[in-house]
Amino acid sequence: MNEPATTSRIQINAEIVDNVDLAPAHPGHFRMTLDSPWLAENSRPGQFVHILPPDTNDMLRRPFSIESVDVSKKHVTIFYRVVGEGTKLLSGAAPDDMLDIIGPLGNGFPIELDRPAVLVGGGVGIPPLVFLASKLENPLVFLGAKNSGELVCVEEFGAIGITPILATEDGSAGFKGFVTGALDDYREFDKDSIVYACGPVPMLAEVARWSESRNFRCRVSLENKLGCGIGACLGCSIPIRDDSGDVHYERVCYDGPVFDASIVAFDLMEC
Numbered sequence: 001m002n003e004p005a006t007t008s009r010i011q012i013n014a015e016i017v018d019n020v021d022l023a024p025a026h027p028g029h030f031r032m033t034l035d036s037p038w039l040a041e042n043s044r045p046g047q048f049v050h051i052l053p054p055d056t057n058d059m060l061r062r063p064f065s066i067e068s069v070d071v072s073k074k075h076v077t078i079f080y081r082v083v084g085e086g087t088k089l090l091s092g093a094a095p096d097d098m099l100d101i102i103g104p105l106g107n108g109f110p111i112e113l114d115r116p117a118v119l120v121g122g123g124v125g126i127p128p129l130v131f132l133a134s135k136l137e138n139p140l141v142f143l144g145a146k147n148s149g150e151l152v153c154v155e156e157f158g159a160i161g162i163t164p165i166l167a168t169e170d171g172s173a174g175f176k177g178f179v180t181g182a183l184d185d186y187r188e189f190d191k192d193s194i195v196y197a198c199g200p201v202p203m204l205a206e207v208a209r210w211s212e213s214r215n216f217r218c219r220v221s222l223e224n225k226l227g228c229g230i231g232a233c234l235g236c237s238i239p240i241r242d243d244s245g246d247v248h249y250e251r252v253c254y255d256g257p258v259f260d261a262s263i264v265a266f267d268l269m270e271c
Contacts, residue, residue, distance in 0.1 A: 009105055009230070012038055013098045017075060019091070026152055028082045030091050031067070037074040039066075039103055045132035046108030046198075046221055046258045049078065050229035052100040053089040061102065062086045063226045063253070065128035065198075068156070079127035079152065105229050106257050109196055109219055111135055116190040118142070118216070120207050122179055122199025123150055125223060129198055130156045140189070141165065144179025144203070148172040180206045189214070197221070197261075201269055208261035218261035226253045239265035 017033040039049065043066050050061040064078040082091050093099065109132050117139035121129045126143050130153050133139050141164040145151040151173050157164050166174025167182040175182040180203070193214075197207040198221040211218035227233040231254030240250045240263050247265055250256065 009103055010038060011100065011102045012036060014039065014101050016093055016095050016097045016099060018095050019093050026149055029152060031077060031079050033075050033077045034099065035074060036076055039076040040069050040071050040074045043069050043076060043104040044108035045135055046128060047104040047106050048257065049101050049103030050105055051090065053086040054093050054097060054099060056089055060227065061229060063229055066104065066131055067127035068131050068134065081124050102229060106253055109258050112194055113137060115192050115194040118189065118193050118195045120179060120183065120195060120197040122203040125199030125221065126153050128221065132196060133157060133162055134160050142167065142179050142182050144182065146170065179203065180210055183210055205266035208264065208266060211261060219258055220261045220264065221258045222252050222256055229253045239268040241265040
């Protein structure tokens with residue numbers, strides 16, 4: 001079981017620095033930078049913020065993983081894809097607008113600098129790995145998506161000196177197939193590697209199985225629908241299997257979103 005997040009969380013108003021539409025390269029994707037000394041100072045890789053969409057009577061917040069932090073500028077950047085009314089409203093927000101935010105929330109990635117790191121990201125699970133990669137020493141990075149339009153943040157990894165290994169299902173960039181196929185195709189892993197993965201549940205389940213077959217420790221950041229974001233509503237609970245095989249449930253928003261892959265009961269989840 002993960003220990004609950006210990007970083008203090010607060011409700012703040014953060015000013016938008018910019019809100020960039022990434023089309024045509026990445027249609028429907030946006031990168032937003034927020035001015036927030038508190039978030040910049042206290043956020044850790046793998047954590048998220050809960051944002052109230054602007055100009056709405058809809059009181060449900062939306063969760064967004066943190067892509068990067070610039071402590072010197074007091075900036076925090078999130079990356080998002082427009083998928084519903086809340087993110088559509090967010091995409092229309094302008095610089096100098098203020099957003100109501102709770103954060104940082106959740107448990108991030110436990111960083112183990114004594115092990116060679118392998119990062120595996122899929123789709124909108126890629127951006128939070130940029131933040132993680134900036135804290136690691138020369139990690140191997142594998143990124144996968146359906147097509148090149150959904151293969152995001154390649155330039156951001158390049159900016160911190162990392163050249164990712166790419167995979168697309170349609171073959172429009174890099175290896176043709178799933179990112180796990182690119183993992184199988186690579187032959188130079190260190191035997192003591194630790195794997196960090198973020199993306200859709202089917203991908204995480206495959207990465208967990210792949211890691212187990214090679215005796216690699218694996219940490220996964222789970223995506224789920226979040227209601228409250230602070231562990232109260234139980235709507236984001238997932239099945240966890242203990243050493244005896246018994247199953248209990250833990251909350252993605254509070255006990256996670258990062259879990260040791262070995263305890264997640266992927267066979268009981270909808271993949």
